[in-house]
Amino acid sequence: MSDLGPLRYFLGIEVSSTSDGFFISQEKYIQDLLARAALTDERIVETPMELNVHLRATDGDPLPDPTRYRHLVGSLVYLAVTHPDISYPVHILSQFVSAPTSVHYSHLLRVLRYLQGTISHRLFFPSSSSLQLQAYADATWASDPSDRRSLSAYCVFLGGSLIAWKTKKQIAVSRSSAEAELRAMALLTAEVTWLRWLLQDFGVSVTTPTLLLSDSTGAISIAHDPVKHELTKHIGVDAFYVRAAVQDQVIALQYVPSELQLADFPTKAQTRAQHGFYLSKLSVVPPP
Structure with a gap:
């Protein structure tokens, strides 16, 4: 070496x-x-x-x-x-x-x-950033015109630093927007779980649940409420997986308004104003 x-x-x-x-x-x-x-x-x-x-x-x-x-x-x-x-x-x-x-x-x-x-x-990573994870999950329902499958997207921040993001087509057709959003949550929950393990390997204490923000009250409700979960059995294991992560305090679900949903950026094309707003929030910046 x-x-x-x-x-x-x-x-x-x-x-x-x-x-x-x-x-x-x-x-x-x-x-x-x-x-x-x-x-x-x-x-x-x-x-x-x-x-x-x-x-x-x-x-x-x-x-x-x-x-x-x-x-x-x-x-x-x-x-x-x-x-x-x-x-x-x-x-x-x-x-x-x-x-x-x-x-x-x-x-x-x-x-x-x-x-x-x-x-x-x-892409900017501030030195004053905290070591707390925060994650955003979003989906566009039935967005692919060829097979009507939805698109999942997420972005994960370590303090103020964007460290992970992904856009991925879902493997099954979702019958509602809440179902599509829940599948996006499950994808992000797996990523957050891995990142928490990685931080622990680096010696960073991860004791509090990771805040996972979604603009879907329906998906949040399904993940929290076992009664509503019983009414959505066709979703499969995703609802079980997200709900188990909530109960184990791996994640904490929170609603975020759609206009502040940063994971909306990698799910669709944006207007010029929206594009500029998201770039600033993701710390994609021109030279000073």
């Missing part, structure tokens, strides 16, 4: 530190990606995806050579480890890598133009 000094660059991820905290980014990685994409102009957009777009496999004409599409989407997947702002469009675009079309490729170019305008944005 050799001491290589302070961490600066590792696997395409750039790290810089100040007295206020740490910044991580992938600016050089984005520059290389844009060069490989060979964009013919320098147009930029302020959001990575248009509002109310529901892509289907049959949209547009098949690409004669899907190699470039697959390569660029694969690169975006890795870029998303420091850019939660592209989590949703990358999730959508990656579903079409087997047979991409001209429409899918045009939306991929929009993501690249967004990155062209936000190339210097960085």
Whole structure:
């Protein structure tokens, strides 16, 4: 083992530190990606995806050579480890890598133009942050037009630092929005449980329940109330799992208004104002 000094660059991820905290980014990685994409102009957009777009496999004409599409989407997947702002469009675009079309490729170019305008944005981890976990869970019910499956998303903070986020299509069709939200809670509960174990391995005391915030009063009620749980047996093990975590004081459920639900960010496209609001809350910031 050799001491290589302070961490600066590792696997395409750039790290810089100040007295206020740490910044991580992938600016050089984005520059290389844009060069490989060979964009013919320098147009930029302020959001990575248009509002109310529901892509289907049959949209547009098949690409004669899907190699470039697959390569660029694969690169975006890795870029998303420091850019939660592209989590949703990358999730959508990656579903079409087997047979991409001209429409899918045009939306991929929009993501690249967004990155062209936000190339210097960085994820900030404040040094004054506490060591308490706080998590947000959200879902969009029946959002996929092809199979009507819902989308789960979450983000987890350690104090004021965003340390985990995910967008994932649910494996079963939910019959109500509360059911979709409960499945998103179960996904997040598993992540929180693992993070609590990890913090304990690092010597960080984790004695209080992790606050899990949701904007679904129905899902919160099902997780708390065994009577209502009996009326929703078709949900399967997710209701049992979340309720057991509440009883074991692993998590504590709390309602949060939809406009303050940070996990809404990776579940759908946002307006320009909403996008800017969420970026500030997730500490995705331009250079000072």
